[in-house]
Amino acid sequence: MSTSSTGGEPSLAERLAAIDARVAEAARAADRDPAQITRIVVTKFHPASLVRELAALGVRDMAENRQQELSAKRVELASDPVLDGVRWHFVGQAQTNKARQIRADADAVHSVDRARLVTALDAATPGAHQVLDVLLQVNLTDDAGRGGVAPAALETLAEQVAAASTLRLRGIMAVAPLDEAPRPAFARVRELSTRLRRIVPDADWISAGMTADFEDAIAEGATHLRIGSAITGNRPARG
Numbered sequence: 001m002s003t004s005s006t007g008g009e010p011s012l013a014e015r016l017a018a019i020d021a022r023v024a025e026a027a028r029a030a031d032r033d034p035a036q037i038t039r040i041v042v043t044k045f046h047p048a049s050l051v052r053e054l055a056a057l058g059v060r061d062m063a064e065n066r067q068q069e070l071s072a073k074r075v076e077l078a079s080d081p082v083l084d085g086v087r088w089h090f091v092g093q094a095q096t097n098k099a100r101q102i103r104a105d106a107d108a109v110h111s112v113d114r115a116r117l118v119t120a121l122d123a124a125t126p127g128a129h130q131v132l133d134v135l136l137q138v139n140l141t142d143d144a145g146r147g148g149v150a151p152a153a154l155e156t157l158a159e160q161v162a163a164a165s166t167l168r169l170r171g172i173m174a175v176a177p178l179d180e181a182p183r184p185a186f187a188r189v190r191e192l193s194t195r196l197r198r199i200v201p202d203a204d205w206i207s208a209g210m211t212a213d214f215e216d217a218i219a220e221g222a223t224h225l226r227i228g229s230a231i232t233g234n235r236p237a238r239g
């Protein structure tokens, strides 16, 4: 990571540039075009002012993992033109009773993992012609508490989303397990993506890779990286 010219902590712009350089490098190493990879900045726990700074630096994709925090930031930044064109990704465990608010505030939901949530999101459409991008989160562990659909149930859930008229299935999302090397886990995600595309051929997004493992995710075909602390700095303690 580069250090700032003044010799202190690297600035936000420097951290962003350093990560983007690593993304480009990992893409080249995998014979991939860096332009095909979307780097999403996860801004959870950070204030709206950080989102504003990121947007001013050209960041166009932001992510949050809690509905209340997402909605609060959307309200706080609503009239700020620097946010124009920014896409918001919801990446956290979603409660069905928050579906309406999530739909109102997110452009894409990466964490769809059960039938009831599909039903709730589809029913919460603000208008018949509004379409929400969704990804199916798969659980790469045997611990059901970690969120995500079990791989064996992937096709059934995909068919349900494909049949929901206000949802557009874009791809698959996963978080690497804690007790396993990330690369083979992401290789499984790539296989699951192939299975998904047998049902919805253009659902080709692979949302995988965080601060600790995004290079492995790129090597296994990730198209959307969710990077937080390496860019934003350590998250403040939650109040």
Ligand SMILES: *Cc1c(COP(=O)(O)O)cnc(C)c1O
Pocket (backbone or CB within 6 Å): 042, 044, 065, 091, 092, 175, 210, 211, 212, 226, 227, 228, 229, 230
């Ligand atoms: C917080 C979070 C990230 C980013 O994590 P970092 O390790 O800070 O990069 C990515 N994905 C999800 C689902 C998260 O909750």
